[in-house]
Amino acid sequence: IWMFTISIMSSIIFMTTSHPMFMIMMIITQTMMMSILSGMLMESFWMSYILMLIFLGGMMVLFIYITSIASNMMSSMNLNQPYLLLIMATMIITATSIDQLLMNNEILNNEVLITNNEILNKEMNNQLTNLFNLPNSILTMMIIIYLFITLTVVIKITNIKYGPVRKFLYE
Numbered sequence: 001i002w003m004f005t006i007s008i009m010s011s012i013i014f015m016t017t018s019h020p021m022f023m024i025m026m027i028i029t030q031t032m033m034m035s036i037l038s039g040m041l042m043e044s045f046w047m048s049y050i051l052m053l054i055f056l057g058g059m060m061v062l063f064i065y066i067t068s069i070a071s072n073m074m075s076s077m078n079l080n081q082p083y084l085l086l087i088m089a090t091m092i093i094t095a096t097s098i099d100q101l102l103m104n105n106e107i108l109n110n111e112v113l114i115t116n117n118e119i120l121n122k123e124m125n126n127q128l129t130n131l132f133n134l135p136n137s138i139l140t141m142m143i144i145i146y147l148f149i150t151l152t153v154v155i156k157i158t159n160i161k162y163g164p165v166r167k168f169l170y171e
Contacts, residue, residue, distance in 0.1 A: 007033040020066045
């Protein structure tokens, strides 16, 4: 409930900002929240972790581009709008009330949670062992070798003298 509230509040703050750096920070916050939520809904966090890494890799490129363009831009956020504060206050109040309702009810029984966690851990261990067992281990090793060869080729192709964006004087 709290992550959902934080996600919606960061979306509302995102709409009121005009500075690109602050927008990127809000997008990164949204990415973290969505990856945590998707990891909780799925059986394991591997897929959400990989998607988050891919998305943050793209965001790093965008971050570098934006910092080179708008490095000295003044940041301002318009929080004087009364509806924005009203929406945030109601979301915080509803999140706390729903959280207290769930804690007071008998829905969250400890014995049921323990058995569900044991079942999920067994299923997750089976999925991870299937990834490295014989039929799938060949594919995993091929991917590892391909990534290693790609890494070495990229290192050999790049020229160190022309690597950075800003040129240095070699004297």
